[in-house]
Amino acid sequence: MTDTQAGLRGWTAARKGVWSRLRFTSLRLRLVVVFGLVALTAAVSASGIAYWLNREAVLTRTQDAVLRDFQQEMQNRAGLLPARPTQDELQHTAGQMANSSQRFSVLLVAQDADGKPLYSSSGALDGFTLADVPKSLRTAVNDKQRVDSSDKAAYHLYWQRIVEDDKPYLIAGTKVVGGGTTGYMLKSLEQEAKDLNSLAWSLGIATGLALIGSALLAQAAATTVLKPVHRLGVAARRLGEGRLDTRLRVSGTDELADLSRTFNNAAEALEKRVADMAGRDEASRRFVADMSHELRTPLTAITAVTEVLEEELEAGTGSVDPMIEPAVRLVVSETRRLNDLVENLMEVTRFDAGTARLVLDDVDVADLITACIDARAWLDAVELDAERGIMARLDPRRLDVILANLIGNALKHGGSPVRVTVREEDDAVVIDVRDHGPGIPEDVLPHVFDRFYKASASRPRSEGSGLGLSIALENAHIHGGEITAANSPDGGAVFTLRLPRDEPADKKED
Amino acid sequence: MCGVPSLLLIEDDDAIRTALELSLTRQGHRVATAATGEDGLKLLREQRPDLIVLDVMLPGIDGFEVCRRIRRTDQLPIILLTARSDDIDVVVGLESGADDYVVKPVQGRVLDARIRAVLRRGERESNDAATFGSLVIDRAAMTVTKNGEDLQLTPTELRLLLELSRRPGQALSRQQLLRLVWEHDYLGDSRLVDACVQRLRAKVEDVPSSPTLIRTVRGVGYRLDAPQ
Numbered sequence: 001m002t003d004t005q006a007g008l009r010g011w012t013a014a015r016k017g018v019w020s021r022l023r024f025t026s027l028r029l030r031l032v033v034v035f036g037l038v039a040l041t042a043a044v045s046a047s048g049i050a051y052w053l054n055r056e057a058v059l060t061r062t063q064d065a066v067l068r069d070f071q072q073e074m075q076n077r078a079g080l081l082p083a084r085p086t087q088d089e090l091q092h093t094a095g096q097m098a099n100s101s102q103r104f105s106v107l108l109v110a111q112d113a114d115g116k117p118l119y120s121s122s123g124a125l126d127g128f129t130l131a132d133v134p135k136s137l138r139t140a141v142n143d144k145q146r147v148d149s150s151d152k153a154a155y156h157l158y159w160q161r162i163v164e165d166d167k168p169y170l171i172a173g174t175k176v177v178g179g180g181t182t183g184y185m186l187k188s189l190e191q192e193a194k195d196l197n198s199l200a201w202s203l204g205i206a207t208g209l210a211l212i213g214s215a216l217l218a219q220a221a222a223t224t225v226l227k228p229v230h231r232l233g234v235a236a237r238r239l240g241e242g243r244l245d246t247r248l249r250v251s252g253t254d255e256l257a258d259l260s261r262t263f264n265n266a267a268e269a270l271e272k273r274v275a276d277m278a279g280r281d282e283a284s285r286r287f288v289a290d291m292s293h294e295l296r297t298p299l300t301a302i303t304a305v306t307e308v309l310e311e312e313l314e315a316g317t318g319s320v321d322p323m324i325e326p327a328v329r330l331v332v333s334e335t336r337r338l339n340d341l342v343e344n345l346m347e348v349t350r351f352d353a354g355t356a357r358l359v360l361d362d363v364d365v366a367d368l369i370t371a372c373i374d375a376r377a378w379l380d381a382v383e384l385d386a387e388r389g390i391m392a393r394l395d396p397r398r399l400d401v402i403l404a405n406l407i408g409n410a411l412k413h414g415g416s417p418v419r420v421t422v423r424e425e426d427d428a429v430v431i432d433v434r435d436h437g438p439g440i441p442e443d444v445l446p447h448v449f450d451r452f453y454k455a456s457a458s459r460p461r462s463e464g465s466g467l468g469l470s471i472a473l474e475n476a477h478i479h480g481g482e483i484t485a486a487n488s489p490d491g492g493a494v495f496t497l498r499l500p501r502d503e504p505a506d507k508k509e510d
Numbered sequence: 511m512c513g514v515p516s517l518l519l520i521e522d523d524d525a526i527r528t529a530l531e532l533s534l535t536r537q538g539h540r541v542a543t544a545a546t547g548e549d550g551l552k553l554l555r556e557q558r559p560d561l562i563v564l565d566v567m568l569p570g571i572d573g574f575e576v577c578r579r580i581r582r583t584d585q586l587p588i589i590l591l592t593a594r595s596d597d598i599d600v601v602v603g604l605e606s607g608a609d610d611y612v613v614k615p616v617q618g619r620v621l622d623a624r625i626r627a628v629l630r631r632g633e634r635e636s637n638d639a640a641t642f643g644s645l646v647i648d649r650a651a652m653t654v655t656k657n658g659e660d661l662q663l664t665p666t667e668l669r670l671l672l673e674l675s676r677r678p679g680q681a682l683s684r685q686q687l688l689r690l691v692w693e694h695d696y697l698g699d700s701r702l703v704d705a706c707v708q709r710l711r712a713k714v715e716d717v718p719s720s721p722t723l724i725r726t727v728r729g730v731g732y733r734l735d736a737p738q
Contacts, residue, residue, distance in 0.1 A: 296593050296614050296615055297526060297593065298525060300523075300526045300529070300614040300615040300616060301525035301526045302529070302615075303529075303615045303616070303618075304526070304529035304532065304616070304617075304618045305529045307533060307618045307619065308532055308536055311536070342615070359699060359700060359701055360700075361700040362729050362730065363685065367696070368696065371695070371696035371697075372696075375696070391729075393729075396685070396696065396700075400696075
């Protein structure tokens with residue numbers, strides 16, 4: 001693997017980690033949001049109600065006091081004015097009224113002796129003129145009502161709250177009964193508004209604190225829930241990685257503890273099952289291994305004796321009855337087959353048991369292939385394209401097994417000529433074995449290395465044991481190499497063997 | 511090593527013993543057989559065979575132990591017969607002093623070829639001598655002396671030394687040595703060479719762990735050097 005790939009993989013892993021954390025916190029996020037919403041609703045409605053109640057109470061109290069005072073002043077002072085006061089009288093009265101405890105501004109309107117309207121204002125708020133008084137209020141104040149039992153006065157006190165230049169004011173007006181003086185007062189509600197504002201701020205801050213508190217609570221709640229969930233996730237991952245002895249510590253009696261307990265039970269059951277299966281697998285492998293060992297002893301005796309029989313036949317001394325001869329030949333050839341089969345079975349069981357070992361040596365690959373072909377009398381059927389001098393450190397017996405199986409297979413199914421090509425690629429030796437047969441059907445291709453795989457049930461019994469290519473592949477794997485099967489675009493099957501040139505462990509040197 | 515070679519076959523399984531005796535006799539050997547290691551050691555003292563074919567799995571003392579006991583006094587060739595080609599068996603067998611091994615089910619012809627190859631190793635072929643430091647190889651007498659003392663070498667060890675001494679300073683690969691000494695085909699087990707070199711070093715080197723005569727050539731094989 002190159003550095004770039006490693007970096008890329010590391011980056012992907014990091015990104016994955018971030019993702020999983022984000023995903024993990026989404027539950028946390030949801031809890032925080034829900035807690036927050038609940039806290040917000042509660043705080044906002046509580047403080048909203050509190051604010052409105054307060055506001056009404058404060059405003060009403062101020063307003064009532066001001067209006068009572070204003071009414072009092074109107075009766076006590078404006079009521080004493082003559083029907084046609086002079087400007088000075090009016091101004092004096094307005095000044096007196098404005099000096100009351102409630103500090104409102106006063107505007108008195110009357111008519112002088114000539115019927116000309118007189119205006120007189122006084123108080124903290126300068127420039128209080130009739131223009132500041134809303135028209136509706138003026139109309140209401142000047143509206144003379146019919147006096148009856150339920151309504152004893154012809155004029156009433158009217159008030160209104162207005163906002164001018166973003167400042168709240170209370171404005172009220174009334175007319176002196178029997179007199180011509182109309183009085184208006186203007187009272188700034190800024191102080192009250194300020195008080196209410198600071199109350200609103202306090203309530204807002206309290207709401208904010210409640211929100212923060214709820215977020216912290218949600219975090220705490222989420223942690224108590226998510227920690228066991230996280231532990232469960234870690235345990236599940238470990239279980240998935242094959243560490244079947246993973247167990248969770250169960251504490252408490254809540255649903256998560258139940259879940260942990262269920263996990264532990266599942267893991268235990270899984271471990272037991274896997275152990276059972278491994279045991280059964282191991283037993284069947286040992287059976288095959290023992291079986292092939294046991295077969296060897298009688299086979300050794302039979303092989304030795306059949307050879308004697310074979311030599312007797314070949315010597316042609318006539319000591320074998322011609323009628324019996326085919327029987328003897330059959331015994332000889334089938335004994336050889338049985339030998340090969342048992343030999344291959346032994347090889348497979350060694351691979352399965354992991355007891356197969358490499359016996360490494362430095363060999364010339366071309367020489368070894370030539371020797372392999374020569375030993376099996378395939379020189380006429382195999383074209384070898386290999387330069388001498390390609391040295392590799394490998395197990396010559398195992399390479400011979402691989403080559404014999406690949407070339408033998410090519411000759412059997414593809415037909416001659418079989419072409420064997422050797423080339424060097426970086427740190428690997430690549431050997432191609434190509435035949436000129438019909439190629440391998442696409443549906444068979446993925447199974448060519450399977451043990452005892454037959455392309456179809458009706459296929460004629462092959463001479464091989466059905467283990468050859470599987471053994472070849474195992475032998476390549478034990479070298480850290482690989483065999484791939486494919487069909488050549490020019491027709492015919494191509495098996496490609498790739499072996500590393502240097503086996504990392506160099507145990508043989510002293 | 512003249513006339514009909516006599517063999518001692520130690521094998522506990524009746525069928526194999528009978529079949530191999532039959533096969534080997536047909537190949538022209540004189541065969542004595544024993545069913546246990548103890549019987550085999552007794553027969554060895556009585557009959558002085560030229561070579562022993564020894565099964566590994568024996569009741570009582572096993573093949574490895576028999577091999578070790580023989581090596582304490584005798585340098586005659588031993589071929590191991592192993593039912594398992596498990597590597598540990600081969601390594602232990604070679605360490606206990608066997609010259610060669612064959613894996614069951616063995617073909618009579620293969621066994622015969624191995625027997626003859628081992629026996630040929632004791633044959634002399636030239637009449638000169640070579641000296642490597644304190645080591646004197648007398649090819650005429652087929653003896654090796656170190657500091658004037660006779661070394662007890664098995665025919666295989668002797669043949670390995672002879673082949674190496676014939677090309678002093680030249681590295682021979684394990685496969686070459688397998689062909690020259692063991693007469694194996696191209697698939698000979700290189701551990702045969704390694705095990706034999708270890709045994710030979712133990713006998714000829716001053717300090718076997720840091721050899722000065724038989725040197726390992728990394729990536730190639732072995733070389734016999736005359737000390738400077």
